Amino acid sequence: MAAPAHPFGMRVLVPFAAERPKTRLDGLFDAAERRAFARAMLDDVLAAVRAAGHEPTVLATAPVEVDAPVEVDERALSPAVNDALADAGPAADDPVAVVMADLALATPAAVGRLAAAQGPVVAVPGRGGGTNALVVRHPSFRVDYHGASFLDHRRVAAALDADVTVVDSYRLSTDVDEPADLVEVLLHGEGRAADWLADAGVELAVDEGRVTVDRE
Amino acid sequence: MAAPAHPFGMRVLVPFAAERPKTRLDGLFDAAERRAFARAMLDDVLAAVRAAGHEPTVLATAPVEVDAPVEVDERALSPAVNDALADAGPAADDPVAVVMADLALATPAAVGRLAAAQGPVVAVPGRGGGTNALVVRHPSFRVDYHGASFLDHRRVAAALDADVTVVDSYRLSTDVDEPADLVEVLLHGEGRAADWLADAGVELAVDEGRVTVDRE
Numbered sequence: 245m246a247a248p249a250h251p252f253g254m255r256v257l258v259p260f261a262a263e264r265p266k267t268r269l270d271g272l273f274d275a276a277e278r279r280a281f282a283r284a285m286l287d288d289v290l291a292a293v294r295a296a297g298h299e300p301t302v303l304a305t306a307p308v309e310v311d312a313p314v315e316v317d318e319r320a321l322s323p324a325v326n327d328a329l330a331d332a333g334p335a336a337d338d339p340v341a342v343v344m345a346d347l348a349l350a351t352p353a354a355v356g357r358l359a360a361a362q363g364p365v366v367a368v369p370g371r372g373g374g375t376n377a378l379v380v381r382h383p384s385f386r387v388d389y390h391g392a393s394f395l396d397h398r399r400v401a402a403a404l405d406a407d408v409t410v411v412d413s414y415r416l417s418t419d420v421d422e423p424a425d426l427v428e429v430l431l432h433g434e435g436r437a438a439d440w441l442a443d444a445g446v447e448l449a450v451d452e453g454r455v456t457v458d459r460e
Numbered sequence: 461m462a463a464p465a466h467p468f469g470m471r472v473l474v475p476f477a478a479e480r481p482k483t484r485l486d487g488l489f490d491a492a493e494r495r496a497f498a499r500a501m502l503d504d505v506l507a508a509v510r511a512a513g514h515e516p517t518v519l520a521t522a523p524v525e526v527d528a529p530v531e532v533d534e535r536a537l538s539p540a541v542n543d544a545l546a547d548a549g550p551a552a553d554d555p556v557a558v559v560m561a562d563l564a565l566a567t568p569a570a571v572g573r574l575a576a577a578q579g580p581v582v583a584v585p586g587r588g589g590g591t592n593a594l595v596v597r598h599p600s601f602r603v604d605y606h607g608a609s610f611l612d613h614r615r616v617a618a619a620l621d622a623d624v625t626v627v628d629s630y631r632l633s634t635d636v637d638e639p640a641d642l643v644e645v646l647l648h649g650e651g652r653a654a655d656w657l658a659d660a661g662v663e664l665a666v667d668e669g670r671v672t673v674d675r676e
Contacts, residue, residue, distance in 0.1 A: 373671035414633035450607040455589035
């Protein structure tokens with residue numbers, strides 16, 4: 245039996261908007277804080293990918309110092325990911341994953357379920373129609389992250405006659421964009437992003453049975 | 461080996477607010493429509509529980525005609541569920557589950573993962589701090605659905621020295637309360653609730669990359 249092409253696990257691209265991340269959190273955090281919080285989430289995602297036995301590469305819009313190889317591509321998300329996918333050359337026995345950098349609830353177990361799912365295209369929906377994670381084993385699959393990308397990715401796969409396997413994970417379906425999403429990080433986060441929020445004075449607030457966040 | 465106490469699977473309580481459900485959808489639907497939509501979601505949950513091989517009982521605030529046994533209890537959610545739990549008498553080898561009636565994305569596979577999870581208390585968080593599903597194998601565990609109930613249920617279990625096993629399911633973590641939740645039903649629903657929304661003229665709307673709903 246030949247040695248596997250990537251003995252250290254699945255290759256995982258982690259796109260990261262290094263410069264003006266998380267603008268929808270601007271009511272709570274200034275620009276420097278948003279960059280720091282985005283960076284904490286990225287660190288959590290990289291740690292979960294590594295702990296699950298896989299090989300992350302950060303695909304960043306600007307140079308960033310992290311504990312992983314970094315490729316800089318200033319273009320928009322979809323063309324940058326598509327060029328990186330084409331370069332990586334996914335194959336049936338050598339998948340390439342794309343995992344968003346704002347999945348602050350990612351755990352090694354959740355990443356492990358993603359990597360264990362079979363099929364030419366594996367997808368995890370994000371809340372609101374996005375696509376939070378993909379595992380690509382079909383050499384011709386390409387991404388389109390604009391709008392309701394989960395439906396678009398189903399169409400792209402159907403055009404290739406490739407089945408889509410959907411992984412049912414609350415942790416991986418939770419991308420962090422809006423203040424309401426911080427509730428999830430405070431309740432279920434186990435890493436640096438949750439610690440960063442606590443250090444920033446962000447706390448749960450229960451108001452008439454609904455849970456929101458307050459900043460001290 | 462003795463015959464199992466419940467040969468048709470796990471007992472599953474499904475609490476249902478029969479009279480004024482889903483008030484946060486009042487911008488889209490009138491009261492009769494909200495009742496019909498809530499009922500469609502209940503039917504989907506019951507179908508998923510049954511197809512997974514388990515035995516649902518509806519715990520309703522008023523009589524309702526459904527394809528399952530119904531117990532009527534007019535009280536608030538927590539005391540009603542706690543009395544039903546005490547009556548059912550959960551045990552290590554004879555669990556009792558509590559599954560919310562508004563989990564419109566529930567599938568037999570997701571319910572199967574819930575039932576397969578081990579431990580004295582199994583929980584699925586809802587978005588925003590709630591508890592969408594529980595499997596109780598500890599005879600003394602009681603619920604408290606007010607506020608951030610997921611944290612409360614962790615505390616209740618800790619006081620009993622009982623571990624909490626968390627099931628990581630986007631489908632079961634998605635309870636449908638607000639218009640934004642309808643996006644998830646339209647995108648990922650496979651049952652009557654999704655059909656009801658389509659019949660009511662509710663459609664996805666993509667606006668500057670964000671996905672919402674419109675009603676025709």
